[in-house]
Amino acid sequence: MASLFTTLFAxxxxxxxxxxxxxxxxxxxxxxxxxxxxxxxxxxxxxRNLRAISGQASALLLACLGATFVVLMGSIDLxxxxxxxxxxAITVNAINALGLxxxxxxxxxxxxxxxxxxxxxxxxxxxxxxxxxxxxSLSIFTGAAWELLxxxxxxxxxxxxxxxxxxxxxPFVQNIGLFAIGAWLMMVFVCFKTRFGRYMFIIGGxxxxxxxxxxxxxxxxxxxxxxxxxxxxxxxxxxxxxxGTAGPTLGQDLLLNSLAAIVVGGTSxxxxxxxxxxxxxxxxxxxxxxxxxxxxxxxxYSQMMVKGAVVIAAVLVGQDRSKSVVMK
Amino acid sequence: xxxxxxxxxVRDLTKRYGDNTVLDRVSIEVGxxxxxxxxxxxGAGKTTLFNILSGxxxxxxxxxxxxxxxxxxxxxxxxxxxxxxxxxxxxALIPNIKVYENLLLSHEALFTRALQFIDGGKMIAAAEAxxxxxxxxxxxxxxxxxxxxxKRQLIEIARxxxxxxxxxxxxxxxxxxxxxxxxxxxxxxxxxxxxxxxxKARGSLVxxxxxxxxxxxxxxxxxxxxxxxxxxxxxxxxxNEHMLHGLMVGRERDADYYHEGEQRDVSDQAVVFQTExxxxxxxxxxxxxxxxxxxxxxxxxxxxxGKSEFGKGAMGIxxxxxxxxxxxxxxxxxxxxxxxxGKGVGYVPAERLTEGMISPFPLAWNVTxxxxxxxxxxxxxxxxxxxxxxxxxxxxxxxKIKADHAKVPCERLSGGNQQKVVLARWLCRPLKVLILDNxxxxxxxxxxxxxxxxxxxxxxxxxxVILITDDLLELIGLSNRIAIMQRGRVAKTVAAAxxxxxxxxxxxxxxxxxxxxxAGSRGPRAAEYAEAVVA
Numbered sequence: 001m002a003s004l005f006t007t008l009f010a011x012x013x014x015x016x017x018x019x020x021x022x023x024x025x026x027x028x029x030x031x032x033x034x035x036x037x038x039x040x041x042x043x044x045x046x047x048r049n050l051r052a053i054s055g056q057a058s059a060l061l062l063a064c065l066g067a068t069f070v071v072l073m074g075s076i077d078l079x080x081x082x083x084x085x086x087x088x089a090i091t092v093n094a095i096n097a098l099g100l101x102x103x104x105x106x107x108x109x110x111x112x113x114x115x116x117x118x119x120x121x122x123x124x125x126x127x128x129x130x131x132x133x134x135x136x137s138l139s140i141f142t143g144a145a146w147e148l149l150x151x152x153x154x155x156x157x158x159x160x161x162x163x164x165x166x167x168x169x170x171p172f173v174q175n176i177g178l179f180a181i182g183a184w185l186m187m188v189f190v191c192f193k194t195r196f197g198r199y200m201f202i203i204g205g206x207x208x209x210x211x212x213x214x215x216x217x218x219x220x221x222x223x224x225x226x227x228x229x230x231x232x233x234x235x236x237x238x239x240x241x242x243x244g245t246a247g248p249t250l251g252q253d254l255l256l257n258s259l260a261a262i263v264v265g266g267t268s269x270x271x272x273x274x275x276x277x278x279x280x281x282x283x284x285x286x287x288x289x290x291x292x293x294x295x296x297x298x299x300x301y302s303q304m305m306v307k308g309a310v311v312i313a314a315v316l317v318g319q320d321r322s323k324s325v326v327m328k
Numbered sequence: 329x330x331x332x333x334x335x336x337x338v339r340d341l342t343k344r345y346g347d348n349t350v351l352d353r354v355s356i357e358v359g360x361x362x363x364x365x366x367x368x369x370x371g372a373g374k375t376t377l378f379n380i381l382s383g384x385x386x387x388x389x390x391x392x393x394x395x396x397x398x399x400x401x402x403x404x405x406x407x408x409x410x411x412x413x414x415x416x417x418x419x420a421l422i423p424n425i426k427v428y429e430n431l432l433l434s435h436e437a438l439f440t441r442a443l444q445f446i447d448g449g450k451m452i453a454a455a456e457a458x459x460x461x462x463x464x465x466x467x468x469x470x471x472x473x474x475x476x477x478x479k480r481q482l483i484e485i486a487r488x489x490x491x492x493x494x495x496x497x498x499x500x501x502x503x504x505x506x507x508x509x510x511x512x513x514x515x516x517x518x519x520x521x522x523x524x525x526x527x528k529a530r531g532s533l534v535x536x537x538x539x540x541x542x543x544x545x546x547x548x549x550x551x552x553x554x555x556x557x558x559x560x561x562x563x564x565x566x567x568n569e570h571m572l573h574g575l576m577v578g579r580e581r582d583a584d585y586y587h588e589g590e591q592r593d594v595s596d597q598a599v600v601f602q603t604e605x606x607x608x609x610x611x612x613x614x615x616x617x618x619x620x621x622x623x624x625x626x627x628x629x630x631x632x633x634g635k636s637e638f639g640k641g642a643m644g645i646x647x648x649x650x651x652x653x654x655x656x657x658x659x660x661x662x663x664x665x666x667x668x669x670g671k672g673v674g675y676v677p678a679e680r681l682t683e684g685m686i687s688p689f690p691l692a693w694n695v696t697x698x699x700x701x702x703x704x705x706x707x708x709x710x711x712x713x714x715x716x717x718x719x720x721x722x723x724x725x726x727x728k729i730k731a732d733h734a735k736v737p738c739e740r741l742s743g744g745n746q747q748k749v750v751l752a753r754w755l756c757r758p759l760k761v762l763i764l765d766n767x768x769x770x771x772x773x774x775x776x777x778x779x780x781x782x783x784x785x786x787x788x789x790x791x792x793v794i795l796i797t798d799d800l801l802e803l804i805g806l807s808n809r810i811a812i813m814q815r816g817r818v819a820k821t822v823a824a825a826x827x828x829x830x831x832x833x834x835x836x837x838x839x840x841x842x843x844x845x846x847a848g849s850r851g852p853r854a855a856e857y858a859e860a861v862v863a
């Protein structure tokens with residue numbers, strides 16, 4: 001009897017509350033934030049504002065979908081915002097110099113993938129920690145972009161290109177939102193239904209194990225950074241299309257926001273835990289907070305403080321840290 | 329308290345990992361100013377005993393008494409403060425700091441001035457006193473990494489031996505030495521034994537070594553451990569190596585357990601896998617072995633024999649410096665994991681939890697891990713999830729893995745079932761060669777036999793198996809031939825037909841004999857011993 005009892009009623013391995021926290025807490029937080037701002041501000045639940053939120057959230061989501069894979073495999077990509085900026089600067093110049101329209105999107109994606117590949121190759125083959133590589137490239141890319149922009153915001157004139165982001169294929173929904181949701185669905189598929197996605201989990205969960213099974217670890221590391229760069233490139237091009245210009249502050253808040261969205265969503269910085277699907281929730285939390293705090297009249301500086309606290313709180317609550325011995 | 333009470337008394341110490349009892353009611357006593365030796369095979373429980381005494385792991389039951397008082401150190405530092413210090417098998421010195429900083433590491437608080445600033449001068453003076461007392465010729469203000477590995481080992485021994493009495497004021501410290509001479513150069517060995525004598529005047533020592541000559545020369549009392557049990561306590565003066573060998577081994581081997589009847593005669597078979605001159609500096613050198621279809625080639629040796637490292641090298645996981653591997657039908661080439669996996673070679677590492685599997689991941693993921701390139705993803709890289717589940721469920725059934733479904737996280741399985749998952753990873757592929765490193769470590773007896781049966785099943789299908797193991801009975805029972813490695817080289821290959829299996833004792837002597845040969849200059853006893861082995 002005793003054995004039957006223990007099999008049936010044995011407590012789950014991890015504390016029940018932890019499991020709930022890990023899976024559903026982010027969703028609950030999103031709902032809470034929506035309710036909170038709905039009741040505290042008049043402007044929050046308006047069509048106009050929802051459109052604004054979806055625009056911001058879309059740009060952020062596009063930018064950090066690829067980077068989620070990098071985090072999933074246990075590395076970090078700090079250069080996402082810098083790639084968005086550099087790609088934005090190059091795209092604007094390409095449109096103006098070559099008279100490109102919609103094709104400029106392809107230019108953005110390609111340049112982004114190229115920049116990401118450079119990150120990945122230096123990281124994987126130079127055996128330099130990804131934090132250092134992308135901290136360096138963050139500075140290089142930003143400098144290069146400012147060089148191109150000469151410190152000014154550059155406009156372009158192509159209604160076609162602009163339409164890519166702010167046109168409405170479906171009434172009331174900006175195209176950039178369609179891009180974001182489309183890209184999200186695609187990346188969720190990549191994450192859970194492809195070899196690439198599986199290998200990201202395996203490399204993040206146990207690189208030493210991956211090596212003994214013959215998984216080409218370095219190649220996949222490069223691919224992850226290339227994808228991160230490519231998605232940042234797409235985000236950069238579409239951000240330019242949405243704003244009508246590329247200025248020196250483009251992508252500035254992405255350094256914190258992209259990592260915050262990934263981590264708040266529940267993809268662990270230690271690798272192997274989480275997934276691209278969760279990044280959507282993280283993005284919503286960050287975008288809703290940004291927007292709602294603005295509407296409440298909270299100033300920029302206090303907003304930064306709130307966001308920082310949210311990131312730390314998310315990691316504190318959401319992750320199982322019981323097994324980690326060393327924290328770096 | 330008089331001089332005849334033991335300084336350290338261990339009673340009925342027991343430690344289990346899962347179903348595996350690694351220490352079974354072991355009791356030892358260490359007298360004042362006594363040097364106690366502990367011998368036993370790999371896995372006999374020596375290191376576990378040290379781990380418990382030095383507070384690194386906790387015993388399941390039993391008592392440890394120091395100076396008549398029961399102690400229960402919760403970590404290494406508190407054990408040190410109580411008076412038990414230890415020299416670890418792997419060096420624990422920090423290379424990029426000064427020697428004196430290492431010597432007094434974690435005791436800096438005793439050398440402070442006002443406002444807790446560290447008084448370097450005082451530390452240097454104390455460290456100099458320690459090396460002087462230890463008879464070492466070392467400048468304590470130099471960087472630790474300036475000294476050779478062997479010299480650093482002496483520094484570490486001096487630290488463990490002399491800091492307790494000279495710095496912490498412990499009256500009669502007990503020092504645990506785990507294979508302290510393995511890393512010593514010939515010229516430093518004298519100094520080591522000199523150091524031990526000096527320490528004996530201050531405290532007691534417990535000394536683990538595979539070099540039985542050393543044990544017999546240096547120790548007063550010798551304890552023999554076997555399979556976690558204490559089998560003998562001898563006065564060193566009354567013992568000899570042959571006696572110790574006999575006590576360390578000598579178990580009954582059950583031929584059925586190892587399915588010896590199913591061992592294949594491979595005399596008409598072809599070589600499937602061959603290594604030629606495989607070398608890796610400091611690990612193994614010039615290893616040339618071949619294995620036939622349907623054969624189990626056993627590789628045995630002490631922990632520092634380089635056998636596991638060779639396994640990793642042959643698979644290309646840690647690329648060797650020189651040498652090639654040849655698979656039948658392919659030209660010789662440098663080993664490279666992905667290439668070998670593709671050609672039908674599998675590898676099961678010894679460290680299951682860090683190299684063998686990702687335990688939080690589902691069972692299915694761990695099974696399909698090596699086959700993402702060819703079986704479980706299509707040409708476009710789309711994962712064949714249904715196929716993955718089907719294959720995993722079939723593996724669960726065939727290998728009798730105790731798991732409810734294919735998506736159970738591996739961390740919920742027992743050691744034996746986890747190991748079956750790692751084996752399933754290779755069984756779902758067309759396999760020609762399987763390299764196993766300690767495949768039954770941490771596996772209960774029932775699952776062990778199932779794994780043996782599996783190995784026999786593989787050889788019946790013509791798979792060549794390379795079995796690297798510390799378990800002597802398993803080595804003898806399963807292998808067609810046994811290669812014994814010593815210090816990175818194949819010392820001898822012994823035939824092990826079902827009707828002509830070597831004894832444990834023969835193998836142990838082969839594993840140890842180089843020590844005797846190297847130690848030939850150490851005295852007539854060692855030379856005599858070397859002759860006995862050669863004869």
